[in-house]
Amino acid sequence: MTALLPRRGIAQILALIVILAVDRVVSPQFFDLRLQDGRLFGSLIDVLNRGTPVALLSLGMVLVIATRGIDLSVGAVMAICGAIAASLADSHSLPVVLAAALGAGIVCGLWNGFLVAVLGMQPIVATLILMVAGRGIAQLITEGRIVTFTSPDLVWLGNGAILGVPVPVAIALGMLILTGAVVRGSALGLLIEATGGNARASELAGVGTRAMILAVYVWCGVCAALAGVIAAADIMGADANNAGLWLELDAILAVVIGGTSLFGGRFSLILAVLGALIIQTMNTGILLSGYPPEFNLLVKAVVVLAVLLLQSPKLSGFAGIMARLRRTKS
Amino acid sequence: MTPKALFAASATAALLFALPASAAELTIGFSQIGSESGWRAAETSVSKQEAAKRKVNLKIADAQQKQENQIKAIRSFIAQNVDAIFLAPVVSTGWDSVLKEAKEAKIPVVLLDRDIDPSGKDLYLTAVTSDSVHEGEVAGDWLAKTVGDKACNIVELQGTVGASVAANRKKGFDTAIAKHANLKVVRSQTGDFTRAKGKEVMESFIKAEGGGKTICAVYAHNDDMMVGAIQAMKEAGLKPGKDILTVSIDAVPDIFKAMAAGEANATVELTPNMAGPALDAIAAFKEKGTVPPKWIQTESKLYTAADDPQKIYDSKKGLGY
Numbered sequence: 195m196t197a198l199l200p201r202r203g204i205a206q207i208l209a210l211i212v213i214l215a216v217d218r219v220v221s222p223q224f225f226d227l228r229l230q231d232g233r234l235f236g237s238l239i240d241v242l243n244r245g246t247p248v249a250l251l252s253l254g255m256v257l258v259i260a261t262r263g264i265d266l267s268v269g270a271v272m273a274i275c276g277a278i279a280a281s282l283a284d285s286h287s288l289p290v291v292l293a294a295a296l297g298a299g300i301v302c303g304l305w306n307g308f309l310v311a312v313l314g315m316q317p318i319v320a321t322l323i324l325m326v327a328g329r330g331i332a333q334l335i336t337e338g339r340i341v342t343f344t345s346p347d348l349v350w351l352g353n354g355a356i357l358g359v360p361v362p363v364a365i366a367l368g369m370l371i372l373t374g375a376v377v378r379g380s381a382l383g384l385l386i387e388a389t390g391g392n393a394r395a396s397e398l399a400g401v402g403t404r405a406m407i408l409a410v411y412v413w414c415g416v417c418a419a420l421a422g423v424i425a426a427a428d429i430m431g432a433d434a435n436n437a438g439l440w441l442e443l444d445a446i447l448a449v450v451i452g453g454t455s456l457f458g459g460r461f462s463l464i465l466a467v468l469g470a471l472i473i474q475t476m477n478t479g480i481l482l483s484g485y486p487p488e489f490n491l492l493v494k495a496v497v498v499l500a501v502l503l504l505q506s507p508k509l510s511g512f513a514g515i516m517a518r519l520r521r522t523k524s
Numbered sequence: 525m526t527p528k529a530l531f532a533a534s535a536t537a538a539l540l541f542a543l544p545a546s547a548a549e550l551t552i553g554f555s556q557i558g559s560e561s562g563w564r565a566a567e568t569s570v571s572k573q574e575a576a577k578r579k580v581n582l583k584i585a586d587a588q589q590k591q592e593n594q595i596k597a598i599r600s601f602i603a604q605n606v607d608a609i610f611l612a613p614v615v616s617t618g619w620d621s622v623l624k625e626a627k628e629a630k631i632p633v634v635l636l637d638r639d640i641d642p643s644g645k646d647l648y649l650t651a652v653t654s655d656s657v658h659e660g661e662v663a664g665d666w667l668a669k670t671v672g673d674k675a676c677n678i679v680e681l682q683g684t685v686g687a688s689v690a691a692n693r694k695k696g697f698d699t700a701i702a703k704h705a706n707l708k709v710v711r712s713q714t715g716d717f718t719r720a721k722g723k724e725v726m727e728s729f730i731k732a733e734g735g736g737k738t739i740c741a742v743y744a745h746n747d748d749m750m751v752g753a754i755q756a757m758k759e760a761g762l763k764p765g766k767d768i769l770t771v772s773i774d775a776v777p778d779i780f781k782a783m784a785a786g787e788a789n790a791t792v793e794l795t796p797n798m799a800g801p802a803l804d805a806i807a808a809f810k811e812k813g814t815v816p817p818k819w820i821q822t823e824s825k826l827y828t829a830a831d832d833p834q835k836i837y838d839s840k841k842g843l844g845y
Contacts, residue, residue: 221732230761237731244724338559339845340719340748342778353759429719429752435561436718481728487685487714 202453202505206468209451209501213475221482233355237478239363245474246362247272247421247438249467251445252452253366253373254414256466259449261407262390262458263310263317265414268445270328271302272422272438277335279423280432283343291348296419302328303415307408325442332434342431352427362424366467369417374463383461386410390458448473451501472501550810551581553601554610554636554799558589562776563796565844567612567637571799578803591615595622602629608806610799611648612636623647632809636798649809650816652802654794656689659824660696662792663771666826667741668704670769670789676740679729680712681722681753683745690714693745693773710738715749722749726756736762741769747779747791754787765789765829775827777840783833793825796843 217237218224227236251268258265275295282291302324309320335341343349354361377383388396389406397403418438426432451469454461476497480490552575559565568584575582583606585597591614601609602625609631613619619640626633627647635651667678678701683690694712701707711729715722722744730736736757742764744750750772757764764770765787772779775793782788805816827836 223731223734226731230759233759235760237728240724240727240731244727333559337844338565339562340778353755425720429723429755431719433719433748436716436720478728481713481725482732484711484732486712487682490685490714 203462203465203468205501205504206452206465206472209504210468210472210475213472213479213497217475217479217482220479220484224482229358232358233353233360234358237482239360241471241474241478242363243360244478245471246360246366247425248441248444248448248473249366249470250369250417250421250424251441252448252466252470253369253463254410254417255442255445256449256452256454256461256463257373257377257386257410258317258414259446259454259456260386260390260458260461261403261410262393263407263410264321264446264456265306265411266318266321266442267302267306267324267328268414268418268421269438269441270325270332271299271415271418272425272441273332273432273434274302274328274335275299275419275422276426276437277332277341277432277434279348280341280343280426281335283345283348288345288347288351291345292423295423296416299415299417299419299422300412301415302418303412304408306415307411310411311404311407329434332432332437336432336434338434340431340433344430348423348427349430350427352424352430362428365420365424369420370463370467373413377463387459387461391460444473445470447498451498451505453505473498550578550607550806551583551604552608552610552803552806553597553604553606554582554584555594555597555601555612556584556586557594557612557614558587560589562845563774563794566796566840567798569843570796571610574797574800574803578807580803582799587614589614591618595619598622598626598633602626602631605629606631607810608649609633610636610802612798613638613640616641620644620647632806634802634806636802645818650802650805650818650820652798652805652820652822654822654824656692656794657696657699658821659773659792659794660693660698661700662696662824662826663693663743663773663790664697664700664707666790666792666828667743667769667771668701668707671704671707671740673706674740675706675708677708677710677733677738678741678743679726679733679739680709681715681725681742681744681749682712683714683717683749685714687717690717690745697743709743715744715752717746717748719748719752722752723756724752725749726753727760730756730760730762736760736768739768741771744770744772747772747774747776750788750791751778751782754782758787763787775825775836775840776845777837777843778845780827780833780837780840783827783829784837786829790826790828793823793827795822795825798822 224237227234275298278298279291279295282294306321309315310317351361356364385401386406388401389403393403425437448469449466451472452462452465480493556568587593598609609626611633623633632649635648637653639651639653713725715725733739742753750770754764770788771790773792775791779788779791801820808814
């Protein structure tokens with residue numbers, strides 16, 4: 195467990211606790227839980243449920259960033275896979291629908307990985323291509339409409355529950371455990387970090403850096419596909435114009451809040467997911483607070499800044515901040 | 525239909541000689557924004573239907589959300605010497621020079637759905653648009669009438685912050701309910717005009733308002749957010765349409781489906797038929813020289829469960845929403 199939750203997680207856990215406390219103040223019933231139609235119901239469940247897409251995206255994103263890459267296309271991949279799932283949902287069985295959507299995610303990941311690992315393109319440019327084109331592809335699939343479906347199997351993926359826990363949350367938890375087991379249970383995580391730390395040196399040391407990079411983009415595509423299917427299942431329809439819109443930025447933010455450096459080399463899965471939860475706890479709190487919507491983005495920016503300052507090694511702790519202030523004043 | 529005949533049918537010719545140029549001979553170029561939303565797609569298909577009804581040859585150019593494509597399309601319509609140009613402007617500025625070219629070629633331009641900035645008012649014949657403040661008023665009036673004297677706490681799902689439609693629909697609704705002290709908007713948040721955000725925001729409204737027990741009605745600036753909100757209410761064990769009244773704007777097919785199932789109460793139509801009134805105005809202008817008013821307001825019709833929602837759903841679903 196120590197490998198999954200390093201000491202540097204303290205800042206994030208603290209931030210989450212503080213934001214939860216603020217949520218409790220703005221909304222006294224924040225921690226209330228009850229069962230509704232066999233499904234847990236309450237603001238806390240909303241945080242987990244609504245945080246699922248970004249948490250899933252951050253699981254893939256953190257690995258990509260660990261190799262010193264970035265994937266801007268995840269929001270568009272969500273839209274593509276959601277559109278595919280919704281178009282097939284009423285005519286095919288759930289396994290076929292899932293296979294098609296995840297297959298599309300894998301193809302998108304292979305494309306990004308090919309551009310970065312084989313053609314040597316800069317990740318930000320390589321994935322920008324699919325970010326722009328992908329939404330167009332999704333719109334082609336849906337013909338610009340919101341494709342709705344009624345298939346109870348797919349709807350269950352978005353709105354069902356396993357022992358009271360919403361299915362999306364269970365899926366995200368499962369993916370966290372699976373990803374953690376694969377990358378930390380083997381040397382894979384180390385090899386990914388080595389690739390991000392110094393690709394040339396790792397290659398000379400015998401690490402298959404190309405394969406590593408290809409693999410992380412594919413995994414990122416799979417995570418985005420799952421997030422897309424869940425987002426479509428949630429609203430019983432695929433909205434190609436809006437599904438996953440700007441979520442790539444939230445996913446990158448979650449990874450950064452989780453303490454992973456954009457320069458690659460070191461990563462933490464669990465803290466990236468914690469980062470996603472911090473973002474969503476804040477979002478839900480803002481919605482519950484009753485502030486006018488014009489404040490949403492401002493509040494979010496201030497909180498993110500505070501969390502990042504908390505992590506900054508140069509500004510760690512209140513004493514450090516005060517000492518710096520005093521120094522700048524004199 | 526020869527091109528010569530079309531050239532002759534310019535506005536001045538019609539005015540000077542009062543030629544009985546029947547609508548059957550008209551060719552009209554329509555620069556459409558693109559397929560940015562389902563409503564836009566429906567507007568395109570309704571425009572085709574309305575043109576076919578009047579035997580007008582309608583040429584549609586899809587600009588893919590780009591102004592430069594629209595300007596190119598208008599120039600090509602001018603070169604083809606069409607009888608009139610319909611323009612659904614993607615932005616409100618930057619049209620002066622191309623509209624001047626159309627004016628010099630004596631081709632009347634009709635704006636559809638959106639207006640352009642005030643400096644260009646003399647550059648087009650008329651604008652056919654909906655009044656989004658009025659849409660909000662219609663929604664508010666319906667709610668006030670339905671609720672009567674009972675106290676009613678309303679939650680509002682706003683459109684995207686900064687969008688003029690959202691601001692107008694809010695303004696109209698607020699004006700309508702201001703006359704009734706028993707109606708009060710207790711919570712208002714943006715749902716970005718999308719289903720997913722509408723659902724998320726409604727979930728939090730329900731939690732914040734005692735599990736939804738103190739909410740009497742939901743007002744959403746568009747139907748898509750309402751469809752999301754209806755799902756949120758159902759998942760919270762509430763009965764939308766009964767426990768909580770719903771009123772929203774746009775009249776997209778899916779809200780009629782919800783209405784037919786008794787889960788939605790009312791919607792105000794933003795009609796996709798902007799081309800119909802525009803075609804009538806052009807026909808009158810060409811035949812009799814009647815100059816239409818600068819602004820033709822489309823009807824903001826209210827639909828409720830009493831209007832056979834299933835039938836409306838069936839008639840609307842093929843339009844491309």
